[in-house]
Amino acid sequence: MEKSKKRHSKAQTFFMLLFIPFVAVVILVFAIFTILGINVTDSISRAGASIPGIGQYFETEETMAIEEMEKRIIQLEHENETYASTNEHLEQQLADRDETISMLEEEVQDNRDSESESEEIDETEERTDLQEVVKTIEGMTASKAADILTNVEEDEAVLYLRLMRTSERSEILARMDPEAAASIVSLMSN
Structure with missing residues (x-):
């Protein structure tokens, strides 16, 4: 049992003496660079992306911009398809109305012809x-x-x-x- 306490105490010692101070220093350095206007996260992302094997897990601004552009392209293509189908539908309605107008104009002309014939007969x-x-x-x-x-x-x-x-x-x-x-x-x- 004493061995487990010693082991346990060595892990605790490592954790207390090395890990916690390291994390505190990293946070402090990050805060200082942020106050000075240096973008640390972007630098870390670029550095991590250049490491073979694990670089695929880091997203750089370029990668995020490319993904945003691809999403926007997909959205615009969808909107384009929607507008194209709406345009086709409106063109069909316009053609139907033009046909109706033509038929009505023919009827009006026929009525005028018959009226003029009846007027001639009346005269x-x-x-x-x-x-x-x-x-x-x-x-x-x-x-x-x-x-x-x-x-x-x-x-x-x-x-x-x-x-x-x-x-x-x-x-x-x-x-x-x-x-x-x-x-x-x-x-x-x-």
Whole structure:
């Protein structure tokens, strides 16, 4: 038992006399260099990295910078893929909307064409109806036609008289009240 106490006491002695003072000196030197602005950890990392066999366990600033750059590259590649897929999706939506716009423009053009055709038909029918009215008035006696044109709106009377032959028009105007005839002639000249 005494041997174990001696051994134990030799280990304790080594620990107390050499190890603890060594650690205290290292901490003190580290603190002084840090206060003086010398980067001790970087120097130790570089020195440790240059030792063959254990150098792989030390990280230098260059190694850390390279790892950070690699992480950033991976992150940027991921963002690039995300933006590319979003861009493709938006381009597809744009193409769909362009197609929809084209279809709607065609519909509008078709509607305009059909409207213009129906307007032409309406105008043709109106002209035909108007010409029939004018022929009817021309077929009447001048005094009866004058009475009828006196009772319609002046603009309408002007329209009918413009479509008549000159000889019929002059006979009807001659049979009308002079003031009404003057007003209609005035409107016809404008």
